[in-house]
Amino acid sequence: MAIISRRRKTKKAGFSLRLKITIAFGALLLAALVVMNTYPAAVIKNQIINSSRSDMLSGVTTLASALESFPYLSAENISTAVTVLDMAQNHRVLVTDGGGIVLYDSQKSSRLSGNIVMFEEIVSALQSRDAFRCTYDESVFCSRAASPILKDGTITGVVYFMQNDTENALLLTQTRRNIRGISLAALIVSGIFVVFFNLALSRRFRTLLRGVDAVGKGDYSYRIEMRGLDDELSNIADEFNSMSSRLQKTDAVRRQFVSYASHELKTPLASIKLLSDSIIQVKDISSEDIREFVRDIGDEIDRLTHITESLLSLSRLDALPPVTLVSCDLSATVTKCAELLKGNAALYDVSINLGYEGEWFVMAARDGIFHIVFNLMENAVKYNKRGGRVDVRISRERSTTVLKISDTGIGIPQNELEKVFDRFYRVDKARSRETGGTGLGLSIAKEWVDNMGASIEIASTYGEGTEFTVRFASADEEVVE
Amino acid sequence: MTLHSRIAALIFCLLLLCSCAAEPAADDGAHVYYLSADPAARGLFSLEATSIPRSGDTPAEQAGAILSAMRRPPSENRFSVIPEDVSVLSVRENGSMIRVELSSEYSALDNGSRGIAAAAIAMSLLDIPGVQYVAITTAGENQAPYNVSYYTRNNLFINDDILILDNR
8 A cells, every 4th residue: 555655646746846837937938928018019109109299289389379479360370370380291280269169170171160179188178288198099099189279368279189190000010919929939939848848857857756666665776867967856866876776785784684693693593402402312411411511502602692792782883873082092992902812812822912102092982992902902812823923013103093903813815805894704614613703893893993983904914914904093192071 | 517617607698698688778868968077087178978867758858957967967077067157047949959048157158168068068958869959048149159050960079080080
């Protein structure tokens, strides 16, 4: 059920993201197109109207002023004024008396002369207001203007202009048409772009989600192949692959570790079982034999205990957060470990020689430094020849303190040097068993070295001896807490 | 078709039906002209008509009702063209002519106010079925513009469409 739910979530996320991108882009594009199709045309239209207003009002007021100079208004003197001022070229001119009767019409064939006109602008002019109005349809700007003719403060007539501007109307219409065409082209191109962009983006997201799904189901070998340009999604894919690789290694190590641990634990348990069965099943077994078998059982139990303690140490190390480094006395630790190993060393007739003087302080963790030194020195003793030596030297190299632990033991073949730090790995299994080794000592030492940010190197000649070199960050002096 | 779509279509049809049914019979009423000052028209004045129910059996009665209505503008942006001090003394019907007798205050008005008032009165009364001529008098004398003794639809224009038609 969990798998099915996960699959459904993946499908839904891809679809809704595409829809969101499309809606967002569509809204932006729509807004841009609306502005593009309204604002420029509106600006042009307003400019045309304002220009017409200015011209027309100027014209009517000029003619009205000219007519004010006449003692009375008649068709003849109005005609003269219109001709002189050249007002009738672009406009239709009407002049009325104070009651609205048309005294002059520039259009000779007109039937308005002598009749009453109470157009909106003329009514306004009769109310002593200059008036202008412009209407627009697709084919023409129709502008009207009127101004009162005043004589001694009395309105004696009205000058009225009307103009039909088809040229600018056509220009505006064509401009609108062009903008609409451009908008349509932009819409189509943008639409195609959005479709391809969406497809490409959602394909890349689906690729990512497939990887997440696969790893979520436990397929750590799955790698995402992200095609296309290098971008954030490619970076995510690379990081994901790196994480999967680490997961895969960790999983492999875990499986191997479980396998080794099971085997290592099973071996002493099997021995204990065998020995106890022998005691039970052998008739008339002697007390001496029983004592020997029980001694062997005790050894196996010790071995089991040792393995368990080492496993616990390792698991604690795995869960340990980065340690806080403090100033530790390396020389004192070495001295203490030498003391603890004196008994074992005497057993194998191995001498431990400490080749340093004074106190040496390093930045380390107190538990860690002990495990490192003890495990390395114990190995040097255990895998030594009878009558051999273990030499421990401490020196300074720039800002690091160098600990060298060398032995004259059996050495390690070159092809196995890399593996000695692996858990449960033993070069000589037989000898290791004989000496109570678990194959975990060097792993524990390496984990601590890594945890403390130090370094460890190994050099060995098979049959002649081995040298471990550990480099710690030097501390100036011990810090008293 | 889903249930929601059906409901939406039904509501749309009902609205359409209501709008068709609610279409006003504007031509049945009388048109009364007022001086209109529309703030949106940038201070322009114009003669605008408002429709009111016809009252009166004869053209003269209808004319009387219209003249009364002209003194009562229906909204803030409408003004009566007949000043308060001008009275309608009589309204007489003579065939297809309506003769309106106004008080002497009317002749004292300036040309512009008188011209606007005369145009509004004439346009309102010419809308009465059967009326083809309107005369406006004071003390029995015509108060029309100088060379016309009565108003008709052929000598009175309040819409500049006439100019546009002429230009075509």
